[in-house]
Amino acid sequence: SARVSLRLSSRVLWTLAVTQFQRFWAFLTSSSFTMGFDRFVEVGRVASVNYGTDAGKLVVIVDILDSARALVDGPTSGVRRQIVSIRRLNLTPFTVSIAKSVSSKDLLATLNAEQVAQKFAASAAGQRLANQAKRAAMSDFDRFKLTAARKQRSYAVRKEFLKLKKAAK
């Protein structure tokens, strides 16, 4: 017939809705549904400890206990395998491919092979930690040198700025 029937049966409508929802559900449960998060608490995630005696050190998440705690090991930074609150970890963008029950020795070998410590030291977060450590270790003379350097920099900047300002008039 020339006329297309627009009155779809409710059964057909239901099936259409179901398939649409099934596709949406598949998306929701897929690994691409990250809601914009890109660093996960997972086995093999490299993190830095942000509180406690081991603050600033690199660790790897070896296993997860529950939503608040993780089993963590840092053979490259001298952190013993221990349970740590996830709130005490700053996740890095680096992950390591390890099994759940990996030994500290094997973990150390994997970390050295992938040069995780070096990659982290070169990253923004790693450099920030290094600079923080430098600042904390400054002596009074270092602070004096820093002030002198900042004054020299601001003098040079100001000189250039006034030149440009004069030229713009």
Added chain:
Amino acid sequence: QLACPLDLGCHSVALSALSGLVEEMSSSTVNHGIHTYDIVGRHIPTEKNPKPQLYKMRIFANDEVMAKSRFFYFLSKLRRVKRANGQVLSIKEVEEKNTSEVKNYGIWLRYNSRSNTTNMYKEFRDVSLNGAVGQLYNQMASLHRARFFSIQIIKTAVVANEEAKRPTSTSSWARVSSSPFSTASSAPLSPSSGLPSLLAAPALTK
């Protein structure tokens, strides 16, 4: 490598003991102080019975004093032995064999509530049995206001992920596979598998 902050001329032995204590404190992060003890005891030998039967119990307590107390508490309920006529022959702390793997611990217990006593089965994810039992006592205190002396631990066991019954043991982080990291298997806090039942059997009324 503990540097004595005050220069009191600390003896090196005391320093190393101190540093050992600090290490111990930092490694047992969330232990809640519970230790496991194997206690062997018996009725004191009498003329009638010069070689009384030995009894061994595995007790969870904070220290040896509490452990011996619990030992006699349980033993006097089971046998005609009480602290006055009993003796502890050996008390040894039992150490966890492997503290580098996370395990699911199932704990069967009975506790006295205000009105009656109930049985319970609880599961905890931890690296050691001491840690799991510590979690248990804390949870019983917070959820049921049960004190240490009201709780009797009947049985503890390591439960595999497949046989675990409680949500904490069966959720996605517990099911993370042993194989090397893959995004799909270790996506955290993903919705539980299975479509809603509404979709499985649509009931239409026409």
